[in-house]
Amino acid sequence: MLTFSQRQPPHTDVLVTITLSLNAEERTRSRHKFTLADGKEVFLRLSRGTVLNDGDILTDETESIYMRIIAKSEPVLTAYAEISLLLRAAYHLGNRHVPVEITPTYLRLSPDAVLAAMLTQLGLEIKEEIVPFQPELGAYGNYSHA
Template sequence: MRTIDKRLTAKLASVLVKRAPTLTLPYDMRCKSRFAATLDSGEEVGVVLPRGTILREGDMLVANDGALVRVVAAAQSVLRVRAHDRLTLTRAAYHLGNRHTPVEVSAEELKLEADPVLEDMLKRLGALVERVELPFEPESGAYGRHLGGGHRHGHDETFAEDYALAQRVFDEHHGHAHSHGHAHDDDCGHDHAHCDGHAHDHSHEHR
């Protein structure tokens, strides 16, 4: 079995990229650094990359025999989030980011891994949500270990209402709520394939 152990950073000639065999992976597998995989040609390979590596669509990998392999982002079940106005979409992005949820961002929509709890929350915030099968390429660096707990500052009159709604949705689905002065989101029982391995919200709300 061949081993894939390097990711190229240099740009290659298009003819080499086009000829390379492909490895199609969903997002959760592209977050892993060591795993067994099957190329689209049917060949089984071992992937051993530096820890913390996140593979992206079009990345070029090198096997231990010098052969090239091109990464393809697999279509997977995602939530496509849109809104009638930019403010609603911005609020949706805020609450997802507040939970360190991996999100793919574009000018008119957001995409995230399919999740019934988050889908419910987004709909209650007024967003338009649909489940689709598409490749998923979330923003890099927006939910890694280097991020500490942020602080929420309610600078608009609807902040408290939006936050209370989002918190109530999570409490309903997880069957408990915290009554003390801090707003902690205990989503540990909620299984996302996050690259950082955890998604704890250590934010505090200041009035």
Template sequence: MDAVRRVTSHADADVPWQAVLTLPFERRVKSRQRAVLDDGGEVHLDLPRGRALRDGDRLRAEDGLVILVRAAAECLSQAASDEPLSLARACYHLGNRHVPVQIEVGAVAYLADHVLDAMVRQLGLCVTARTGPFEPEGGAYGHHHHE
């Protein structure tokens, strides 16, 4: 099992990859773990703490293998509103509960949770279920997600 020790820089985005690693968000925030590549190969991630892996990131194993990171499809709740103030309130209350959120135009998405869905509905937003990759905001001092 090869150790993967560094994330390639954004300047390396065009570096060709030889393997793919698909992980849900919960696993993309862990810096040390064993993981199974999509082709069945195994790697040991030993990455710097404090930075979540993002869809499209590339990892380099000690043997030189370049691995493309993919965000796994997950069950998400999407709360939408045409009213910016209602959406801002929902984001505030989710953030106050330390819930990772993916901010979108007119909506906010988070990992599916029926309790949070009820809270957001009480704030006047329409909540729907969807499946897709989850790429939440990285925080004020962390890596940001931008469209």
């Protein structure tokens, strides 16, 4: 089993020979065994608290094998509205400690009927989608790519 323990900048000019597709929750696991599409197993042994992003590159312990992380599409709710409604909705979702992807044009969260009803009541348009999900890390999240 290959063990990957180091993260490289996402645009490192190296020959990537392995890709690993992970959903948002899986990209928060710094120490975990995953099975690749071909059945081979890889183990992540990263610094605790590491959150992987789409495009990140990991190296094995010998720095001879490179693996790219791909954000896997997953079911999400995408909420659209004008910016003032998005800000109100982000405030209410934050009060509930809900992982949210925040952009200037939409909010994205994991499917939840109660939250969808709340957002609709606030005036947002909700769309069910299956797309990559990259929630905010929070005020104390690990934002570095080093």
